[in-house]
Each structure stands twice: as structure tokens, then as C-alpha cells.
Amino acid sequence: MTHTRERAVSRRGSGLVLRIVPPGLYSGRGGVIVERALVVNRRAWLAIVSGFFEPVLFLLSLGVGFGQLVSEVAGPGGQPLSYATFVAPALLAASAMNGAVYDATFNIFFKFKYARLYDAMLATPMGPLDIAIGEISWALLRGGLYSAAFLLVMLGMGLILSPWALLALPAALLVAFAFAAVGMAATTFMRSWQDFDLVQLAVLPMFLFSTTFFPLSVYPAGVRVVVQVTPLYQAVELLRGLTTGHVTWAALGNVAYFAVMAATGVVVAGRRLAGLLLK
């Protein structure tokens, strides 16, 4: 299921992309980059699997442990939820963000700057957009596996309250896609490893304050608006709505937010890569 979803996303993305960028930048072969990643990671499954544990540990520590101290939290529609039920979908959103950002920044910066991998690829029929789409697809595929596993853990712990949760997986993928695309675009502006502190500066406050651990109602009205425009808040809203069964039309707004974010990221990343590599 993750695979068809991913293909559908990239095909739709490429149709849009072909209208915006010259054909020389794209040859429809991004999938080979995913293939390369599979070959590279064939021997590194342990490293891949370790990525799954981070949100699960957070869930056990905060959701279950810390949750003992919190009786109930108001859910998306105002209904009372156990703390673990409240925090689990937010951790799913945060892990989609973290995984995608990590893949799209550190990994890509290394290949771009030090391994000169992309120079070698661009001597073949592949174009910069193939690289952007391929790398993002790989980040997505990996993130999708983590999300699916985490959703199963949630199901096992009784933290899923509605069949809407079936849509949580594609939603998490969309979130990851958007973060990966923007992360990759940001990476093309980075000059040294020091610049990655800025990534942390953007990601960590979002993780802590975008209603991951407490509801929006704790903020004064003025601050709420600031929180609400952050992408992680949008992701948490979307996923929390789906796993608790409180789905409103606002969810479509969340989806549109990430669609725009993803498309912008892909186009900027592809063009920046073209400018940097095809001098």
C-alpha cells in the first residue's frame, strides 16, 4: 500500500513539475535512486530498524509513564482523552517530521558536498529533478515503514479510537513528503555543517510547542496563531483527528497545506540543484 501511494504521489508531482521546469532537468528516473538506497542499506538493516524505536520510547516514557500523572486531556472535539491517546498521534507526526528532515538535510548534504554523488549522476541521462524526487521518495518510503509500525504499536496499546486511523498512514506520508521536500530545498542553501544548527533551531521548538504534549488551549490567543501556522501543528491536528475519530473539513485544509509545502519544496530543490550542479 505504501508503495502505490508513493508512486501516485510522485507521478502527480512530476506532471506538475514538467510544466514548471525545462525537460532537460527531468527524465522520469527518480526510482533508480530508491533502488540505490536499497542496495546501500541492504547490509544496514539494524540502523534502519533503530529509527523505529525513537517514537516508541517517547510514547512509553511520556504517554504511559508521565501520563500516569495526568488524568485526562481535552481531545480535538473537546472530548476527554487519556494522555497516551492524546500524545501518540502527535509523536507519529513528530517522527514523520524528524525522519524526513534528517534524511533530507544531513544525508543529502553529505552526498552533495563530500561524496560528489550527484555530479556522477548528472553525467547520465538523470536530471536534478530525478535526484530531488528520488531522494525524497526514499525518505518517504523509510518514513512510511516507521509510521506503519508505530500505528501498529498504537493499535496494540488501544490508542486508536476510530477506523479513520487507516488514513493516518497516507497522511503521515504526506507530512513526511512535505518536510523532506522543504528540508532538501533548505539544504541547497547550506554552506557548512554549522548551518545545520539552524535546522535544529527550527525543528526542536516545533517538536516541543506545536501541541505535541499539551493542547492549544494553554496558550494565550496571540500565541495560538503563531503555533497554528507551524507545519508540525498542522500535522498533529490532522493525525490526532484521524486516530481519535474527530474528522472535520479542517482536515482538508491541513492536507492542502502540506500539498503546497511539498510542491514548493520539490520545485525549489530541483531548481537550486540545477543551478548548483549544472554550472
Added chain:
Amino acid sequence: MTTVDLPLVRASGLTKHFGDFEAVRGIDVEVRRGEAFGFLGPNGAGKSSTMRMVACTSPRTGGDLRVLGMDPDVDGPRIRSRIGVVPQEDNLDTELTARQNLEVYGRYFGLSRAHVRSKAVELLDFAQLADRADHEVEPLSGGMKRRLTIARSLVNDPDLLLLDEPTTGLDPQARHLLWDRLFRLKQSGVTLIITTHYMDEAEQLCDRLVVMDGGRIAAEGSPQDLIARHSTREVLELRFAPGDQDAVVPVVTPLADRVEVLPDRLLLYTADGDGVLDAVHARGVRPLSSLVRRSSLEDVFLRLTGRTLVD
């Protein structure tokens, strides 16, 4: 699609600017099918910029360029699918083994998995790396990495192979092995374009070459042509103790067709090196050492630009 007569590369008035810097200042070049063509020149002459434009990884600033009969600005991916590129610095995929490097690179060209699998075996053999096939590439020696990079550039059976300073930084043995492989490729009909700042490499490999300097072409022809046209048959090299050289220059200048003064020696250009050496001795000049040799492309370059190649 292409006839035998059609040049594989044709550039006219080709230019490349990076901001204010003019790397290539209007060059005209034609490379014919089956030949080994060289760009000879010092670092910064515009060789690599030219190569990158031909490889369709760098858009030209001005002039006209046709590669395999197509325009790189329009048909970049189609051209790239039929050429092989060996860049100046090895950019092998360090996360993959030697074999995987070849297989995955073949997949970038859209070749089938079965095809790249058998192609990789063939190329590892060609590069004499069969016993290292499943090793990581990082620990390989410079010569091995270079051979693997060349093998990788052949994965799509290219019509045209671009080699940017293929042997820079290699020891003499590794260079000779590499030249042998390149010579075999040429024999099998692959058209080669080579940049180099080693005259011996150009003389060994190139049927025809251009001498580039400061983004322009200073001369064009076969190595023998260029030597015949721009230099004498022989060269007498004289070395002196530091400080003694300047006083000697006026004495020896009338003896040769032309004299080049290098920091560490004098070059006397003449048809008869031994005769001139006798004449030098007869005038009481006592160099530390002397050498009579045939003219080389280095001398052509020195004549045309007033500088040595590896400045």
C-alpha cells in the same frame, strides 16, 4: 541518425563565462568519429569547462555546439545517454562496492538489471579489478579507482568517451596500465576526447589535439604536425650552477635558431643538437650538464605561450 562523416563534436565560437571570468573565449573544434582528440594546456586554460559543456553538464554561454549531431541545450539527456564521462576527480559511490558501482550506474542509464549485471562482470575484467569486485571502493589505490571510474564510464557502451585528466596524480606504472586500457578502447572504435597537461600523454594517445591557453586555442594538429610546425627537430638542454645562467645567454643565443630561458635551464632549439653542443663547448661555456633530445609538445607549448605546461 549519424553518418560516418558527421563530426561527433562540433563547436564554433563556443564561449563559457562564470560571472566576469571568461573561461572559454570562442573556440572552434571538430572531433571526428573514431579518433582520439586531445585538449592540451595548463591548469586554468579552459579545458575542463569545455569538457563539461560537451558532456552536457554545463550550459554554454555563447556560440554553437553540437554533440552527436544534437544541441546540448535541447537534447542533454539524449546526448548523455550515449557518452561516457571520466571526471577529473573520482566520484565513485563510496557506499557501494566496485561491482555495485557499475551496476547502479548502469541503472541510471535505464539499462535492465540483467544487462548491467553481465556488463559489470565484463567491465571489472577490462579494468583488471575482477578480484576486487566485491570490495568497498575507498581502500582501493588511486590507479584502481581511476580504472573503475573508466569502467563505469563504459557501462552504457558510449559512442564518445570524455576523459578529464585521466592520469593526473597516478604513479608511472598505473599511468602505463591506464594508457594501455585507453589504447584498447580506441582500437575498438570508441572516440576519445582527453584533456591533459602531460605532453607525453597527449603524444601517446592523441591522433589530433588542440593546445589551449587562456580560454583560446593556440594551435591545432597532430602531435608530429605541431612539433614540425612550431619547433625544431632537436633541443639542447643546458643546466648551470645557480646564478651562472644569465651571463651565458648572450654567448649561446647566436648558436641556435631560438633560445628559451627557464628558471633552471636553457633550451636551445636547433636541427642539430650535438653540433650546437660542440659549438657551446668551443666558446668556453661549461654547463653542469647537457642533454640533446627530440622536440616534444612541451616545446610547442612553450613556443606558443612562453610558459611551461605544469606551471
